[in-house]
Amino acid sequence: QQPVQSPQAVILREGEDAVINCSSSKALYSVHWYRQKHGEAPVFLMILLKGGEQKGHEKISASFNEKKQQSSLYLTASQLSYSGTYFCGTEKRGSWGKLQFGAGTQVVVTP
Amino acid sequence: GAGVSQSPRYKVAKRGQDVALRCDPISGHVSLFWYQQALGQGPEFLTYFQNEAQLDKSGLPSDRFFAERPEGSVSTLKIQRTQQEDSAVYLCASSLPLLGLYEQYFGPGTRLTVT
Numbered sequence: 001q002q003p004v005q006s007p008q009a010v011i012l013r014e015g016e017d018a019v020i021n022c023s024s025s026k027a028l029y030s031v032h033w034y035r036q037k038h039g040e041a042p043v044f045l046m047i048l049l050k051g052g053e054q055k056g057h058e059k060i061s062a063s064f065n066e067k068k069q070q071s072s073l074y075l076t077a078s079q080l081s082y083s084g085t086y087f088c089g090t091e092k093r094g095s096w097g098k099l100q101f102g103a104g105t106q107v108v109v110t111p
Numbered sequence: 112g113a114g115v116s117q118s119p120r121y122k123v124a125k126r127g128q129d130v131a132l133r134c135d136p137i138s139g140h141v142s143l144f145w146y147q148q149a150l151g152q153g154p155e156f157l158t159y160f161q162n163e164a165q166l167d168k169s170g171l172p173s174d175r176f177f178a179e180r181p182e183g184s185v186s187t188l189k190i191q192r193t194q195q196e197d198s199a200v201y202l203c204a205s206s207l208p209l210l211g212l213y214e215q216y217f218g219p220g221t222r223l224t225v226t
Contacts (some may be wrong), residue, residue: 002153011153025174030212032214032215034217040152040219041115041202041217041218041219041220042202042217043217044214044215044216046215047212047214087153087154089153089154091213095167095216096142096159096161096166096167096213097142097144097159097206097208097213098156098159098167099143099144099154099156099215100156101154101155102153103151103152103153104151104152104153106145
């Protein structure tokens with residue numbers, strides 16, 4: 001069962017912040033975040049393993065609440081380059097890295 | 112270094128034709144994944160290799176889909192007797208698992224259109 005992402009889409013002005021959520025009904029081992037621009041390959045952003053763990057990539061950070069099976073991606077002081085579709089991929093323990101992806105959140109950053 | 116490459120980038124097949132999609136993973140990556148991505152959706156898992164061993168093929172939609180990685184590097188996804196519902200982007204990803212973490216690097220994909 002794929003994770004649920006919200007919102008489906010968000011429009012930001014440059015410099016604004018946004019949060020993308022990813023939730024699963026199953027116990028998770030890790031959560032992966034990717035960004036995909038139109039017609040391109042998904043690009044790895046970060047992987048979160050432990051409950052409560054937070055990581056950062058440029059001004060993009062994420063957290064993983066293991067107890068709630070939820071992860072959130074934070075886009076801070078957004079830049080034009082942040083535009084794209086963000087996917088969370090969830091992994092169960094012992095599944096060799098097999099990911100189930102959400103439907104994606106389309107982010108548009110305008111000048 | 113070189114990333115994951117896939118060929119062809121675009122493939123148009125008539126319904127009923129067989130197709131073969133190639134993936135060249137990052138050198139040294141032991142894990143290789145195939146995903147199918149429909150328009151406007153997230154990638155869906157098809158199959159997984161660790162070196163030459165296919166450890167999980169639970170996502171292959173039918174027995175018309177077949178994947179191999181005979182020497183543990185290049186992989187080929189073959190679709191026999193293509194159907195219109197096979198139209199999608201097929202993504203390959205490779206990983207060098209480190210401490211149990213499968214950080215996956217994707218290729219550009221092959222866009223398959225079945226007419």
